[in-house]
Amino acid sequence: MKIKCPKSNLAAVQDTMDVLKGRWKIAIIAALCYDKMRFSDLQKEIEGVSAKMLSSELKDLEINQLVKRTVLSTQPISVEYELTEYGWTLKKIIEHLAEWGIRHRKQITGKVLEY
Template identity: 45%
Template sequence: MLSIQDALEAVEGRWKLLILFSLSEKPKRFKQISREVNGITDKTLSKELKSLEANQLIRRDVHSTFPPTVEYTITPHGQSLEKVLDELHFWGLLHRKKIIGK
C-alpha cells in the first residue's frame, strides 16, 4: 500500500500525468505544453514542472541560443511511468463509455 501512496504523491493532482504524457512524445517548450494540456494555467504549469523536476521525472534544459530557450524532456524515470499511463488511458476510455457516455 505504501508503494501506491508513494507513486500517487509523486504524480498527485490531475496535471502531472497529463504533462508527462505530453512530454512522452518529444521534448517541448513551456508554451507547447501549456497548449496541449487543456485548462492548465501558466502559474500551475510552472509549479507542476518544478515538482516533476524535483522528483526527477523531467529535466529542464536551457539552450544557449539567443535569446536562450528552455526545453523540458522526460527522463528515463519519467518514461518508466509509461505503463501506468497506458493502463490509465485504456481504463479512461472504458470509464467514459460506462459513466459519461451513457
C-alpha cells in the first residue's frame, strides 16, 4: 500500500513556495544569513538582480516578516537590511539547499563549482 503525502503537507509546501517564490528571494535570504547588508551591497552580492527587482523582493520579504529594513542616518542616507528573528528560522533550510545544490551540480556535471 502506498503512503500518500498528507494534504496538510502539500498545503504547507504551497504556502512556503508562495512566500519564497521568484528568482531572487532565496538568494536575498541566503546573503543575509551571514550579516546585515546595505541595499547597494546586496545588489552587488546577488549577480543579475536589478535595483527595482531587489527593492520589490525586499518589500515582499518585509511584508512576510522575514527581513527588517533600517534607514541609517548617514550622508547620503543608506538603508540596511537584516533577517528578523523569524527570518533566521530559514537559515538551516538555506544551508540544506546549498548542500543539495553542490551535490546536484556534481551529479549532473561531475564538477564542483569553485569561486
